[in-house]
Every structure is written in C-alpha cells, then in structure tokens.
Amino acid sequence: MFSYRHAFHAGNHADVLKHLVLVQLLRYLAQKDTPFWVVDTHAGAGLYGLEGEWAAKRSEFADGIGRLWGRADAPPAVVDYLDEIRALNPEGRLRHYPGSPFIALRHLRERDRLRLFEMHPTESRVLAGNIGEAGREAQKRAIVDAGDGFAGLKALLPPPPRRALVLIDPSYEDKRDYARVLAALRDALSRFATGCYAIWYPLVQRPEPADLARRLRNQPGIRWLHATLSVRHPSADGLGLHGSGMFVVNPPWTLQASLRECLPWLLAALRQDDGAGFTLETDGEEPHGAGAAGPGRKPAARVRVAASGPGAGRAPRGPRRP
Numbered sequence: 123m124f125s126y127r128h129a130f131h132a133g134n135h136a137d138v139l140k141h142l143v144l145v146q147l148l149r150y151l152a153q154k155d156t157p158f159w160v161v162d163t164h165a166g167a168g169l170y171g172l173e174g175e176w177a178a179k180r181s182e183f184a185d186g187i188g189r190l191w192g193r194a195d196a197p198p199a200v201v202d203y204l205d206e207i208r209a210l211n212p213e214g215r216l217r218h219y220p221g222s223p224f225i226a227l228r229h230l231r232e233r234d235r236l237r238l239f240e241m242h243p244t245e246s247r248v249l250a251g252n253i254g255e256a257g258r259e260a261q262k263r264a265i266v267d268a269g270d271g272f273a274g275l276k277a278l279l280p281p282p283p284r285r286a287l288v289l290i291d292p293s294y295e296d297k298r299d300y301a302r303v304l305a306a307l308r309d310a311l312s313r314f315a316t317g318c319y320a321i322w323y324p325l326v327q328r329p330e331p332a333d334l335a336r337r338l339r340n341q342p343g344i345r346w347l348h349a350t351l352s353v354r355h356p357s358a359d360g361l362g363l364h365g366s367g368m369f370v371v372n373p374p375w376t377l378q379a380s381l382r383e384c385l386p387w388l389l390a391a392l393r394q395d396d397g398a399g400f401t402l403e404t405d406g407e408e409p410h411g412a413g414a415a416g417p418g419r420k421p422a423a424r425v426r427v428a429a430s431g432p433g434a435g436r437a438p439r440g441p442r443r444p
C-alpha cells in the first residue's frame with residue numbers, strides 16, 4: 123500500500139496551481155443551467171487541517187497558500203481561488219484547506235453530481251466521514267468509492283448529463299501512474315470525447331513528467347491547454363517538487379486569458395529563487411467562443427504564450443505533427 127498522504131502537502135504551490143485551475147473549470151461549467159458531473163479519480167481526504175501535526179511537519183502550505191493569504195492585490199482568478207479557501211476559514215485565520223472534493227462540492231447545484239475515488243483505506247474513510255459531516259445536500263450529490271479511480275472512470279463515461287469535468291490527480295508515487303494517466307485519458311476520450319479533463323503532474327528531476335507532457339500534447343485531434351509553474355531550481359539532491367503542471371483537454375475558452383493574467387502574479391508571489399518560471403501553451407489557436415473546434419480538427423501550431431525564468435522549460439516549438 124502507498125505511503126503518500128496528501129495532508130503533508132495540502133495547500134503547497136502545486137495545490138495552488140491545481141486548485142486555481144479547478145475553480146475556473148467549475149465556475150465555467152456552472153454558468154449553464156444544464157447539469158454536470160465532476161469525477162475526481164484521486165480524491166484524497168477532502169479537508170485538511172493546516173495547524174495539524176502533519177501539515178506543520180513540512181509547512182509546505184506556508185510557501186503556497188500561506189504566501190497568498192491576506193493579499194489584497196490578486197488578479198480575478200486568484201481571488202476566485204482564495205474565495206474557496208476563505209469560505210473554509212470564515213474567521214480570517216488560515217487553519218483549514220479544502221481538497222478537490224470540497225472545492226468541487228461548493229460549485230454543485232441541485233442536479234449536479236460528484237463521483238469521488240480514493241483508494242487509500244484511511245483516506246477514503248476520512249473522505250467519506252467529511253462528506254457525511256458536510257450535510258444532506260453534500261451526501262445527496264457526492265458518492266465516495268474506495269476503489270481504483272482509473273478503473274472507476276471507465277465505468278462512468280459517458281456520464282448521463284453529457285457534461286462533465288474529470289480531474290485526474292495521482293500522487294505518481296508509483297511511476298506507472300504516468301502511463302496509467304495517458305491510458306486513462308485515451309480510453310476516456312474514446313467514450314466521452316467532449317468531456318473536460320484536467321490532469322495534474324509533478325515537475326521533478328525525472329524523465330517521466332516531460333515525457334507525459336509530450337505524449338499528452340501529441341494526442342491527435344484534441345484541444346488542450348497546458349500550464350506549468352515552477353517555484354525554484356530543482357534541488358541538488360533531486361528530491362522534492364520544484365513545480366507542477368496542469369494539462370486540460372477541452373478547456374473552456376475563458377481559461378487561457380485567466381491564466382495569462384494570473385500566472386505572472388502567482389510567479390512573483392510564489393517564487394523561491396531565480397529558477398522559478400511558468401509556461402502557458404495551447405494546441406494552437408487563441409481560444410475564442412464556445413464554438414472552438416473539437417476533436418477531429420486539424421492540428422494547429424502550438425504557441426507558448428508566456429514564460430519566465432530558467433525553470434520555465436522548453437523553447438517554443440513548430441507545428442505539431444499529426
């Protein structure tokens with residue numbers, strides 16, 4: 123059984139990027155009256171105490187949400203994200219942090235549904251308890267499954283309302299997760315091509331993350347947006363997370379502009395050394411309007427919208443080969 127427990131990392135810089143994007147995706151889905159589902163394949167415990175022994179042990183949140191908390195000059199997408207954290211800390215002191223299930227829950231309406239998978243027995247028990255304590259509305263809308271999220275996803279697609287966001291957020295403790303993510307996305311797209319898929323991955327000193335990003339970008343016939351945020355140079359011992367990436371398939375047309383506006387601000391707020399940087403790229407065109415082309419359209423030139431610092435990674439590339 124795995125040793126990864128998200129409570130050590132809750133609210134760190136990687137959670138900031140992931141949850142900020144998640145909030146934008148949820149807000150976009152909730153703009154239309156028609157119901158939607160959220161599938162969270164790797165849900166974690168749902169709620170985290172930042173004053174607890176675990177969070178305090180590494181204080182990762184101090185260099186994540188801790189640096190943003192109390193800032194009054196944040197751009198709109200960061201404000202939307204901060205509103206989620208503030209809702210859980212109404213007295214104004216940063217004591218609790220919501221995981222993806224509780225961020226999603228806050229955006230669900232009467233007919234929307236949340237399907238949560240968490241395979242760690244303790245984490246799934248805690249998650250089920252947290253959902254239970256969140257009240258009848260939460261219990262009605264969310265189902266916790268203690269099984270494998272990759273397998274569970276297959277069984278859920280396509281979802282009945284034909285509108286859904288799927289968050290795929292493994293810990294990558296098991297290196298096979300990189301291949302599983304790719305296989306899960308391919309399978310999911312074959313069942314439900316119009317779904318929105320958000321894939322988180324770590325930036326670590328290994329070949330797998332870059333390889334995953336390259337393979338994701340090369341999926342034929344998909345629209346995508348890819349954002350990375352590094353907060354420092356990789357450590358000399360190769361350990362730890364110097365950044366993370368979010369790869370979104372079928373992104374809402376509003377996402378690129380939101381991230382373009384807020385990533386420079388986030389970089390300045392979260393940077394730890396001059397290795398910090400961000401990238402924001404899409405499959406090609408400036409996304410505009412809900413009518414943007416879906417699967418099957420011709421591949422277009424990839425553009426890197428912005429980058430900063432040596433940690434920002436790759437040079438811009440030419441047209442993608444089909």
Ligand SMILES: C[S@@+](CC[C@H](N)C(=O)[O-])C[C@H]1O[C@@H](n2cnc3c(N)ncnc32)[C@H](O)[C@@H]1O
Pocket residue numbers: 124126127128140162163164165166167168220221222223239240241242245269270271272291292293
């Ligand atoms: C990064 S954490 C999830 C954090 C959560 N999505 C959030 O943003 O708050 C990854 C979680 O996936 C769980 N996990 C690992 N393998 C899994 C699998 N195959 N299916 C479901 N959950 C799994 C781990 O126990 C861990 O709690």
